[in-house]
Amino acid sequence: AERAHQGQTRKSGDPYITHPVAVAQLLADLGIGPAGLAAALLHDTVEDTDYSLTQLKNDFGDEIAMLVDGVTKLDKVKFGENAQAETVRKMVVAMSKDIRVLVIKLADRLHNARTWGFVPEEKARYKAQETLEIYAPLAHRLGISTFKWELEDISFSVLYPKVYDEIVNLVRQRSPKREEFIQGVIGAIDADLKDNKIKGSVAGRPKQYYSIYQKMVVRGREFDDIYDLVGIRVIVPEVRDCYAILGAIHARWNPVPGRFKDYIAMPKFNLYQSLHTTVIGPNGRPVEIQIRTQEMHNRAEYGVAAHWKYKEIGSDGKISSEDDLVWLKHLSDWQHETADPSEFLDALRFEIGAKEVYAFTPKGRVIGLSTGATPVDFAYAVHTEIGHKTMGAKVNGRLVPLETQLHSGDVVEILTSKSQDASPSQDWLQFVQSQRAKSKIKAWFTAERKDDAVERGKDLLAKALRKQNLPIQRALATDSLLKITSDLRYAEPSDLYAAIGDNHLSAQSVVEKMAAALSADEDAEEPVFELPNKPATRTRTGDSGILVRGDADVMVKLARCCTPVPGDDILGFVTRANGVSVHRSDCKNADDLREQSERLIDVSWDISAKALFLVQIQIEALDRGGLLSDVTRVLSEHHVNILSASVSTRADRVALSRFVFEMSNPAALDSLLNAVRRIDNVYDVYRVSNT
Structure with a gap:
């Protein structure tokens, strides 16, 4: 990495290698593993130097190359909403394949944020806004609190420097008295731990500047009210100790009603677990207390990276089923289903920033949902097919309208239709909250509309082929169809049919290409003989x-x-x-x-000639008894002389019948073909253009 970046410098004037080394150090603190560290050191080489991805793969192997490639694709964010949305879309795809890609990118963004003082103000503000909207919430979703807090505070200082400085000064002024109060609370809880024979540690929780600002703006609170609310963290060995010390604390100080949260029994979306309570502490001042085990604390601080740092699983970056980061799987799903980049970005901002409620299935499974979610959101969170077949819902044993908002603790039973034709309703889009539900409903109707267009397209194409007396079955079943599809820049035949059905493409233009392809497939040149060289006079x-x-x-x-x-x-x-x-x-x-x-x-x-003309036709039909006799009867009724007939039946029970006959009145051929088409089970008949 140092050799590749030789001669390059950062905006700060430091050698460029200081950046990948700093990123690697951040990731080493998370315990990401050798491959992740190597990728961190090399993450800018492919983008910013002559060192190619192929060279990197040859030198370091597929795994490190994959990580570097993933980060490289996310590295250049262009200005403009759609460009940004597409970059985030790629990020979601990359992190769904290997979570280390996103963690490396977050570390990269964090170190870059530390040096925003050396970049133009407008660019720094743009990056800060993007970080608050996308990167910090993603760090929160991954549970990496250390990254989240610093990303938020740095972005806050860039976007609102005066407000930031004011809050920093206020915190500095209040710190001595606040620290004295905190030590008194810590001493009291330490005494409770000893009385209950629990080995644990107690510490104050530092206030985050951006968090203080958010509470002042969103909740309309005064600084003194926010800053006076002291935060304490208690870490104990076992889960049972969490509840034991909670009881002791509530015995010492009165709890504030409605402020107790049991995230041990119901973990947050990012696997965060802890007991939260607020009590009226010494001198009547409120105290926020978090109680957790050391393992829970590790996960709270490092999120998914706790697996690497504390060796719970291997550091291959894969999200296991028991990790159950369902939101990550959902993001990967609906980024494919949301065609509009702006819609995708808005939905992502909502999804990663939304608070959650926790509802239960009748069997006790916890389902995390966004605030305001309905039974339809719940159904789609359980399974897409359950969502599609939803016809009603019971909440806590009572039938409720599907637009009812759910609350934490609700037991939800989804009533589904047994009909094969069950489908979602367009009206649901008016009240569902989760992006998963919205994208699945829209995807269903998009697929349904496409199916209709495909059927229309097939019908139009078949009519056009029949009009040209071309073999429908053969035209639509050969490799030539795939070639025509590719030549017209469609991904697959169904897209071609849909384009015809939606009148974006004419069936006649496709038939012309099919006719040329069919002709090219058939063999053919006759030997040539010399015509006597006489004047063409008669x-x-x-x-x-x-x-x-x-x-x-x-x-x-x-x-x-x-x-x-x-x-x-x-x-x-x-x-x-x-x-x-x-x-x-x-x-x-x-x-x-x-x-x-x-x-x-x-x-x-010669219209006056009385000649017999040879005609060959092929009939395609669903096989049945008496089919051949019905066909020959119709031919005989039209006074043709059958010279030969051959019949074969395919594995799919399609009977292919070829007839060669003579007829003296070719004008009656169309009438004959139409009569054959009216025979039961016949779905196509056409003239054959080769023997």
């Missing part, structure tokens, strides 16, 4: 019903590759041994024949 009618301009004795035959019939546009081609071969103008071989223009000859239909 016209000849052959038995085929064709008028040929040229020699009176030339032989004429209708090409079997396309079996033209009167009414088709045709062209003549001089072969080597079989006279003039007559092809349809849209024959698969027509383009190749036109390249040999010296062998083309004018031909036309």
